[in-house]
Amino acid sequence: MASGSDGLLGGDLAEREWSLTGLAAAYAYPEPAPGSPQPWLRANMVSTLDGAAQHDGRSQPISTATDMRIFGTLRALADVVLVGAETVRQEGYRPARVRAEFAAAREAAGQAPAPAIAVVSAGLEFDYGLPLFTSPAVPTLILTGAAAAPDRVAAAEKAGAQVVIAGDGIGVDPVRAVQALAELGHTRLLTEGGPRLLGQLVAAGVLDELCLTISPMLTAGDAQRIAGGPSVAVPKRFELVSLLEEDGFLFGRYRRT
């Protein structure tokens, strides 16, 4: 079943059996304005019915194969994937894959063969022996503040990461992070959280779109919600762009009004 409030997703998507081409068209980034493309930041997150963003410290137990298919499609459309360091550590993040199915479209869009992973970190404590640093298709970026420990910055660079300064202290300013990525030519931005990072992106007003999978599960407990940190003064209003359903999982796409 598929439906869309602005016609982006129609019944024919279901008939195309959730093909990668169908999903890629359905989730296409907005056409950039000629001459001065503005960054567009979308988040992709999964939540249970009772609001849990993870189970046993990972999102995989609340996900599903179709969710992962959309996850892969969203990556394939993005220039860069922005992610918090704790998600990298807990989920054992690997570099984004080069996928033959998307090679021609990425080349036509002027994109690298795979999106870069851009990790947000203040402490810069990583295992640089992991594939994210040893064998990415495109160099992994690390976004940090100007006051980050110089020896850790040096270690990151020695490991082949491109360190990008996007804050005056040790932390990253979300607005500067988006600007810095745009200055590197990355305007189709995707964030995969986690909740602590997403909360800051929401609060800073830089999130344009949320792709949210609602998993038909209840986990109780004290798991994080998809966005954490201090609450915003006034709730940010988003509108539903499209909604897909499969096997009880809802795949919503919301855009800020």
Ligand SMILES: NC(=O)c1ccc[n+]([C@@H]2O[C@H](COP(=O)([O-])OP(=O)(O)OC[C@H]3O[C@@H](n4cnc5c(N)ncnc54)[C@H](OP(=O)(O)O)[C@@H]3O)[C@@H](O)[C@H]2O)c1
């Ligand atoms: N449901 C979902 O869709 C989903 C998606 C992603 C993750 N998750 C789950 O969420 C959990 C991890 O998320 P999390 O919220 O705890 O952590 P997170 O947001 O992934 O990462 C937090 C870390 O990011 C860095 N960071 C965040 N904001 C920063 C800033 N402004 N400046 C500099 N560094 C900053 C810090 O790294 P340093 O400590 O290195 O300084 C901080 O410790 C995992 O259990 C994961 O499975 C769920």
